Each structure stands twice: as structure tokens, then as C-alpha cells.
Amino acid sequence: MRAAVYWDASAVLSAVTSDVHSDSALAWYRRDCVHLISTLAYAETCSVLSRLHRENTITGDELAAALDSIASDPWRRLHASPGWDEISAAAGKWNLRGADLWHLVTVLTLREHRLPGLLLLTYDAGLASAVKDECLAVSAMG
Numbered sequence: 001m002r003a004a005v006y007w008d009a010s011a012v013l014s015a016v017t018s019d020v021h022s023d024s025a026l027a028w029y030r031r032d033c034v035h036l037i038s039t040l041a042y043a044e045t046c047s048v049l050s051r052l053h054r055e056n057t058i059t060g061d062e063l064a065a066a067l068d069s070i071a072s073d074p075w076r077r078l079h080a081s082p083g084w085d086e087i088s089a090a091a092g093k094w095n096l097r098g099a100d101l102w103h104l105v106t107v108l109t110l111r112e113h114r115l116p117g118l119l120l121l122t123y124d125a126g127l128a129s130a131v132k133d134e135c136l137a138v139s140a141m142g
Contacts, residue, residue: 004034004115008103009044010123012037016045016066017058020042021123028121035074036118040102042077045070082106100127108134 005028007015014025029035046067053063059110082105090096090105104127107120120131 002033003031004036004118004125006032006036006038006078006103006107006110006118006120006121007041008100008124008127009041009048010127011121012045012070012075013048014123016069017049017052017062018054025121029074034076036078037070037075038078038080038103038106040099040106042070044099078111080106082109094130096126096130100124100130103127104130104134118121 010021011028012023013019014021015029049058049063049066052058055058058066081131082102085108086105087101090101090108094101094104096104100122103120103122105120111118120126120127122131
């Protein structure tokens with residue numbers, strides 16, 4: 001079975017826009033593995049891209065190119081959500097923003113039930129710390 005990588009919004013954004021993490025994100029993007037993007041990561045990414053366009057930080061063509069990229073290979077759309085009990089338990093353990101907590105618990109749940117080798121790719125420092133402590137094996141932050 002090929003390795004699987006779950007991308008949070010910070011990782012997706014680094015792959016489709018230019019920032020300090022873009023080289024790393026693009027290296028992950030080129031890896032031969034299953035790349036997963038959740039509806040939450042997609043919503044967060046679309047929100048940021050649209051804001052960047054409204055603020056004239058990216059052009060309409062750059063917005064369209066980024067959205068086209070997200071809708072195509074290598075990313076596969078993931079329709080999954082963590083359980084309520086798992087979220088409340090993780091909230092007591094981690095000091096994370098809601099979306100980051102959701103990403104973490106989704107990956108932990110998928111690892112436990114369907115994808116034991118699933119990794120989480122993030123450039124968010126708080127989520128990266130939780131990823132490391134939960135032994136999710138990969139975090140772009142180190």
C-alpha cells in the first residue's frame with residue numbers, strides 16, 4: 001500500500017501560493033503517495049485564496065490556477081469527520097484552534113480505523129507540535 005498524506009490548509013496553501021514553505025510543500029506534492037485533502041482544508045484554503053484576491057495580493061488568474069490545482073491530481077477529496085467524543089477528549093489535551101483540532105482528530109481517527117500509516121502535513125506550529133507528540137511521523141515544521 002502506498003503511503004498516504006493528509007494535507008491541512010497551511011500545507012495546501014504553501015503548495016499553491018508562494019511562501020517560505022513552498023519548496024517543502026512542492027517536494028511533498030511531487031512524492032508518489034496518496035495525497036488527501038478534507039472538505040475543511042478545502043474550505044479554509046478557498047477562504048484564504050479569496051481573501052488574498054480581494055486584497056489584490058494575488059490576481060484572478062492566480063486564484064483560478066490555485067483552485068484548479070486543488071481540484072486535480074495529486075489531491076484526493078476526503079469526506080471524513082471525527083467523532084464528538086474524540087474531539088472533546090483531544091480538546092482537553094491540546095491547546096489548538098478548532099480547525100486544527102479537527103484536522104488532528106480526523107487523522108488520528110483515520111489512522112486507527114482505516115489508514116494506519118496516514119501522515120499529517122502541516123506548517124502550523126501549534127498543530128505541528130501536536131502531530132509530533134502524537135507520533136504522526138511527519139510535520140513540515142520539523
